[in-house]
Amino acid sequence: MILGMFVLGWIAVNYPMSPAKIKLFVWHKSIGITILILVVVRIAWRLTDRTPALPNHMRNWERRLAHASHTLMYLAMVIMPLSGWVINSAANFPLKLYGLIRWPNIAPADKALQTQAELVHVTLFWILAALLVLHIGAALWHHFVQRDEILTRMLPGTTRRLRKQGD
Ligand code: HEM
Numbered sequence: 001m002i003l004g005m006f007v008l009g010w011i012a013v014n015y016p017m018s019p020a021k022i023k024l025f026v027w028h029k030s031i032g033i034t035i036l037i038l039v040v041v042r043i044a045w046r047l048t049d050r051t052p053a054l055p056n057h058m059r060n061w062e063r064r065l066a067h068a069s070h071t072l073m074y075l076a077m078v079i080m081p082l083s084g085w086v087i088n089s090a091a092n093f094p095l096k097l098y099g100l101i102r103w104p105n106i107a108p109a110d111k112a113l114q115t116q117a118e119l120v121h122v123t124l125f126w127i128l129a130a131l132l133v134l135h136i137g138a139a140l141w142h143h144f145v146q147r148d149e150i151l152t153r154m155l156p157g158t159t160r161r162l163r164k165q166g167d
């Protein structure tokens with residue numbers, strides 16, 4: 001969803017002013033708020049559930065890099081949609097998710113705040129994009145070079161199997 005939002009956000013911003021541009025933004029904002037809700041649920045789940053341990057062959061610096069990059073991605077996954085919500089509120093645009101559900105504003109109408117939130121939103125886009133290059137590169141490196149289970153264990157049902165083995 002987040003990769004799709006990169007494309008949708010970029011197209012929406014560069015689209016010529018028209019009713020279609022407004023529609024693209026309604027989709028962008030609606031999916032963005034959906035992502036925010038899903039990420040909050042995910043973080044609550046992550047904090048309360050056990051996760052499979054990293055493979056034994058991983059060195060300390062690799063473990064630290066993996067944890068640090070995951071934490072930074074979680075942070076970006078929260079601040080990215082939050083800053084979008086602030087842009088929309090500060091610009092005083094009414095927001096109706098998927099054209100159906102009225103969504104409240106999170107901040108007062110304020111042009112300076114809108115500009116700052118836009119800067120945060122766009123900067124984070126580039127930071128998250130860079131982190132994802134590292135992240136996806138690392139996943140492929142684990143799979144094709146290290147030949148461990150890191151990538152395949154993301155498949156549904158695998159975590160349960162690994163946990164059973166560990167218990
Ligand atoms: C994970 C969620 C999100 C991602 C990955 C994302 C990504 C993006 C990207 C890539 C752009 C284009 C930046 C540019 O080229 O200038 C953009 C622009 C924008 N997004 Fe989001 N977005 C997210 C959530 C949201 C939400 C929830 C809202 C509002 C409720 C929102 C409102 C906007 C607005 C108003 C712009 C235009 C900003 C400008 O004119 O500078 N976004 N977003």
Ligand code: HEM
Nearest residue numbers: 002003046051070073074077132135136139150151153154
């Ligand atoms: C082609 C795309 C992607 C691939 C192949 C991929 C691969 C993976 C793999 C293999 C893991 C598991 C690491 C482990 O088992 O310990 C993982 C975890 C993770 N991925 Fe991705 N990923 C992709 C896209 C994304 C995107 C777009 C995001 C969000 C911006 C993301 C955020 C995360 C986070 C935060 C974790 C840590 C999960 C946790 O331990 O709670 N990934 N990814």
